Amino acid sequence: xxxxxxxxxxxxxxxxxxxxxxxxxxxxxxxxxxxxxxxxxxxxxxxxxxxxxxxxxxxxxxxxxxxxxxxxxxxxxxxxxxxxxxxxxxxxxxxxxxxxxxxxxxxxxxxxxxxxxxxxxxxxxxxxxxxxxxxxxxxxxxxxxxxxxxxxxxxxxxxxxxxxxxxxxxxxxxxxxxxxxxxxxxxxxxxxxxxxxxxxxxxxxxxxxxxxxxxxxxxxxxxxxxxxxxxxxxxxxxxxxxxxxxxxxxxxxxxxxxxxxxxxxxxxxxxxxxxxxxxxxxxxxxxxxxxxxxxxxxxxxxxxxxxxxxxxxxxxxxxxxxxxxxxxxxxxxxxxxxxxxxxxxxxxxxxxxxxxxxxxxxxxxxxxxxxxxxxxxxxxxxxxxxxxxxxxxxxxxxxxx
Amino acid sequence: xxxxxxxxxxxxxxxxxxxxxxxxxxxxxxxxxxxxxxxxxxxxxxxxxxxxxxxxxxxxxxxxxxxxxxxxxxxxxxxxxxxxxxxxxxxxxxxxxxxxxxxxxxxxxxxxxxxxxxxxxxxxxxxxxxxxxxxxxxxxxxxxxxxxxxxxxxxxxxxxxxxxxxxxxxxxxxxxxxxxxxxxxxxxxxxxxxxxxxxxxxxxxxxxxxxxxxxxxxxxxxxxxxxxxxxxxxxxxxxxxxxxxxxxxxxxxxxxxxxxxxxxxxxxxxxxxxxxxxxxxxxxxxxxxxxxxxxxxxxxxxxxxxxxxxxxxxxxxxxxxxxxxxxxxxxxxxxxxxxxxxxxxxxxxxxxxxxxxxxxxxxxxxxxxxxxxxxxxxxxxxxxxxxxxxxxxxxxxxxxx
Numbered sequence: 001x002x003x004x005x006x007x008x009x010x011x012x013x014x015x016x017x018x019x020x021x022x023x024x025x026x027x028x029x030x031x032x033x034x035x036x037x038x039x040x041x042x043x044x045x046x047x048x049x050x051x052x053x054x055x056x057x058x059x060x061x062x063x064x065x066x067x068x069x070x071x072x073x074x075x076x077x078x079x080x081x082x083x084x085x086x087x088x089x090x091x092x093x094x095x096x097x098x099x100x101x102x103x104x105x106x107x108x109x110x111x112x113x114x115x116x117x118x119x120x121x122x123x124x125x126x127x128x129x130x131x132x133x134x135x136x137x138x139x140x141x142x143x144x145x146x147x148x149x150x151x152x153x154x155x156x157x158x159x160x161x162x163x164x165x166x167x168x169x170x171x172x173x174x175x176x177x178x179x180x181x182x183x184x185x186x187x188x189x190x191x192x193x194x195x196x197x198x199x200x201x202x203x204x205x206x207x208x209x210x211x212x213x214x215x216x217x218x219x220x221x222x223x224x225x226x227x228x229x230x231x232x233x234x235x236x237x238x239x240x241x242x243x244x245x246x247x248x249x250x251x252x253x254x255x256x257x258x259x260x261x262x263x264x265x266x267x268x269x270x271x272x273x274x275x276x277x278x279x280x281x282x283x284x285x286x287x288x289x290x291x292x293x294x295x296x297x298x299x300x301x302x303x304x305x306x307x308x309x310x311x312x313x314x315x316x317x318x319x320x321x322x323x324x325x326x327x328x329x330x331x332x333x334x335x336x337x338x339x340x341x342x343x344x345x346x347x348x349x350x351x352x353x354x355x356x357x358x359x360x361x362x363x364x365x366x367x368x369x370x371x372x373x374x375x376x377x378x379x380x381x382x383x384x385x386x387x388x389x390x391x392x393x394x395x396x397x398x399x400x401x
Numbered sequence: 402x403x404x405x406x407x408x409x410x411x412x413x414x415x416x417x418x419x420x421x422x423x424x425x426x427x428x429x430x431x432x433x434x435x436x437x438x439x440x441x442x443x444x445x446x447x448x449x450x451x452x453x454x455x456x457x458x459x460x461x462x463x464x465x466x467x468x469x470x471x472x473x474x475x476x477x478x479x480x481x482x483x484x485x486x487x488x489x490x491x492x493x494x495x496x497x498x499x500x501x502x503x504x505x506x507x508x509x510x511x512x513x514x515x516x517x518x519x520x521x522x523x524x525x526x527x528x529x530x531x532x533x534x535x536x537x538x539x540x541x542x543x544x545x546x547x548x549x550x551x552x553x554x555x556x557x558x559x560x561x562x563x564x565x566x567x568x569x570x571x572x573x574x575x576x577x578x579x580x581x582x583x584x585x586x587x588x589x590x591x592x593x594x595x596x597x598x599x600x601x602x603x604x605x606x607x608x609x610x611x612x613x614x615x616x617x618x619x620x621x622x623x624x625x626x627x628x629x630x631x632x633x634x635x636x637x638x639x640x641x642x643x644x645x646x647x648x649x650x651x652x653x654x655x656x657x658x659x660x661x662x663x664x665x666x667x668x669x670x671x672x673x674x675x676x677x678x679x680x681x682x683x684x685x686x687x688x689x690x691x692x693x694x695x696x697x698x699x700x701x702x703x704x705x706x707x708x709x710x711x712x713x714x715x716x717x718x719x720x721x722x723x724x725x726x727x728x729x730x731x732x733x734x735x736x737x738x739x740x741x742x743x744x745x746x747x748x749x750x751x752x753x754x755x756x757x758x759x760x761x762x763x764x765x766x767x768x769x770x771x772x773x774x775x776x777x778x779x780x781x782x783x784x785x786x787x788x789x790x791x792x793x794x795x796x797x798x799x800x801x802x
Contacts, residue, residue: 042694042695048692048694048695049631049632049633049694051632051633100565101563104568104569108565108568109565109568110564110565110568110569111563111564111565112563112564112565114563159560160561160563162502162512162513162515162561163511163512163513164501164509164510164511164512164513167505167509167510167511168505168511230450231450231452232450232452232769291449293441293443293449293450294443294449294763294764294765294768295763296768296769298699298700298703298754298762298763299699299700300763301756301762302699353699355702355756355757356756361699361702362695362696362699362701363695364695367695367697368633368697
């Protein structure tokens with residue numbers, strides 16, 4: 001690997017973030033009339049639906065707060081974060097402080113707070129905003145939302161849970177995975193002891209309970225004791241989820257200075273890629289059934305933006321922290337697949353959904369699930385990991401001289 | 402069109418039903434140990450999951466009862482219907498008589514009765530069984546389930562409804578559509594007045610409220626007054642659903658001897674086909690957004706078994722009742738697409754899910770949503786419509802001589 005090669009990767013990830021992706025959302029996503037963000041943007045960036053989904057509102061507050069925090073103190077970025085936060089404060093919660101799933105353009109609730117990830121991303125957004133604009137109201141919302149998440153954790157869907165009590169009490173991988181990231185992101189707001197205990201708990205959940213030694217994979221749903229359920233929900237594997245979780249855990253492991261844990265995350269990531277890679281047509285498959293049976297997800301063979309950018313983040317962090325050449329090789333392969341297919345040279349930003357063949361399945365740049373989050377967060381994370389790799393590489397080169 | 406051509410179509414539809422599809426289910430779907438039916442069958446017919454989904458249990462009871470009723474008095478078919486019914490009687494309902502969504506192999510409830518279509522297909526199954534085996538318990542279950550459906554009609558999802566009250570009160574097309582079919586299927590059990598009023602009501606719902614004169618399409622979800630909602634749910638069109646509904650309405654129109662209504666259903670079917678046909682790769686698309694925006698359904702471009710067989714039924718009935726040559730032309734086109742792609746020459750029965758290119762997306766013959774229903778029902782309906790067309794054709798030919 002040459003310094004020049006690294007420099008050109010850095011240019012690409014940094015340049016795409018700052019000159020393509022962020023400008024796209026700055027230009028197209030602000031609802032200047034009613035507040036909050038539009039996320040349903042067609043190929044050109046035109047708004048095709050005005051509903052406001054809480055996941056994506058909270059995530060965009062987080063994204064612009066983080067850019068202001070970590071990239072540059074641009075007033076425009078801070079203003080955009082505050083713009084979303086104000087809408088959320090005014091309209092986002094029910095009387096008990098639960099976050100709705102969606103609102104209409106004006107802020108009237110559409111979908112009840114059945115989905116705990118709305119709360120997770122609201123907490124994420126407000127805690128990041130507090131970091132760059134330390135108003136107590138932001139901290140209060142982040143903290144109380146976080147407490148509410150912990151309270152609801154045992155039955156995240158509450159009364160909307162359709163599982164017959166006690167019949168097949170599977171728990172889902174997403175919540176511990178997100179709590180792993182959230183507890184790190186909210187470190188400045190949480191009691192240290194509480195945070196540490198939680199981190200230990202979720203790392204254990206992910207790496208011991210959801211992880212299955214016999215397959216080397218992490219399951220989406222397991223029994224409370226970690227056993228696999230031989231059912232549609234129990235057999236499903238989401239390779240992109242595993243890869244995203246592995247860099248969350250890696251971040252924790254770096255903070256804990258736990259090299260053994262870092263190595264384990266790399267091993268799991270290698271396994272997830274090997275398992276999830278489409279040997280026929282390239283790219284990472286969305287879902288697979290661990291026993292090789294037909295998965296119930298009809299979209300199982302599609303190639304999704306977040307899966308690929310999260311894989312890239314995971315691989316670069318893995319390489320940064322371990323120097324494992326397999327990470328670099330996989331990075332190059334996933335990079336090549338991703339950059340020749342997802343970015344839209346015509347109108348900027350990335351296509352979200354490709355079919356198995358790697359062609360756009362939907363022309364949208366944003367929708368109900370894709371907003372200003374995975375692509376810019378991932379570009380930022382890759383850029384920073386590449387810089388760290390380049391620095392290490394340079395100091396090694398200097399030593400050799 | 403020649404008599405020979407018709408005869409060979411009849412042979413194909415009749416032969417496939419009796420020598421391929423039904424034997425496949427007879428051989429592979431019976432759970433002789435715990436009762437009920439397996440529906441998760443892989444390409445070869447081997448069971449890959451043992452959960453029991455109420456939609457498919459009820460539908461299979463209906464299918465075998467109907468075969469016994471209409472095709473031949475084979476004891477085996479009646480036994481299979483009773484086999485499923487007994488399992489349903491023993492395990493299928495909660496204390497209030499609502500039908501669970503799914504049970505495990507042994508019959509223990511897995512998913513709560515949040516889905517009113519479980520009840521619809523149970524009523525369908527028991528009323529058909531009562532026709533061929535007139536035990537009062539079957540009639541009672543069919544009737545009380547039907548009454549319960551009517552009671553729950555205003556809020557079919559009950560407490561599992563996640564829509565914020567009053568925010569965007571859309572109603573869904575599926576229920577009136579199925580009630581249209583169910584009221585005809587249950588004619589022998591229902592009070593005539595009740596049935597007639599209901600039929601008028603649901604035909605009105607489908608053809609006036611859900612139907613949109615400006616586009617000529619029937620929407621999946623509309624406001625109570627029939628207005629279209631400019632939202633993901635409001636913009637979605639399911640062409641296969643329209644085609645299936647049109648033959649349900651056609652059956653009612655024949656019963657009512659309403660030639661004008663028959664003609665209208667044919668016009669709507671023509672429009673749905675023209676709109677839903679994949680001009681690029683052939684076949685009928687699963688979902689489209691009426692404004693041409695990206696639909697939220699990631700499976701929008703897939704080609705589904707039930708869509709194609711229901712289209713064939715609709716087209717043959719349309720031709721049978723109107724002689725409209727457009728129906729015959731479309732029939733030939735959909736027939737050609739369907740028969741070269743869905744049936745599995747290797748192991749029998751039909752693939753359920755093809756990708757946009759027309760290749761199997763999943764290798765299963767049955768799963769959570771595909772059971773012993775659309776394919777055999779459709780083959781039977783096509784066979785009978787073709788026979789009626791052939792008879793008419795023969796008498797015309799005789800007259801000409």
